[in-house]
Amino acid sequence: MYRKILVATDGSALSDLAVSHAIALAAALRARLVILTATEPFHLLSTEADQIADTEEDYRRHMQVRADRILEAAAQKAAASGVEAARVHAEGNNAYDAIIDTAERELCDLLVMASHGRRGLSAVMLGSQTTKVLTHSSIPVLVVRAEGAAAEATAA
Numbered sequence: 396m397y398r399k400i401l402v403a404t405d406g407s408a409l410s411d412l413a414v415s416h417a418i419a420l421a422a423a424l425r426a427r428l429v430i431l432t433a434t435e436p437f438h439l440l441s442t443e444a445d446q447i448a449d450t451e452e453d454y455r456r457h458m459q460v461r462a463d464r465i466l467e468a469a470a471q472k473a474a475a476s477g478v479e480a481a482r483v484h485a486e487g488n489n490a491y492d493a494i495i496d497t498a499e500r501e502l503c504d505l506l507v508m509a510s511h512g513r514r515g516l517s518a519v520m521l522g523s524q525t526t527k528v529l530t531h532s533s534i535p536v537l538v539v540r541a542e543g544a545a546a547e548a549t550a551a
Contacts, residue, residue: 491527
């Protein structure tokens, strides 16, 4: 069914749930996995703490170290489950664009992402990257929701 799955992660506990789900799915389907983390480029005028404190060179080095750490942790989980995983660090102003572009370039046929599952006004105001991928991608997206994952963990 699915032969190449992209999972997007920012290293958070929530995205780790998506990574675990994607690895389990890839193992069950004998699919390959693409693990992606995206970072924002350096902006001279920014309110982001990392960008205010750093020079562009320091910022890029810091973001690369962070990306390597995130990708390595996810790749180790995948390897422990016998899943072949490629690692991709993308840079872009919009994470959702980086996710879609990478999935298309890597010929992925499924995207796996996490979501807090917010509803109502908070969902509209926050405008999550997952929502934007769902809106703009023609590739199927499997959304791992925080509350659903918590229920699964409690049942297990």
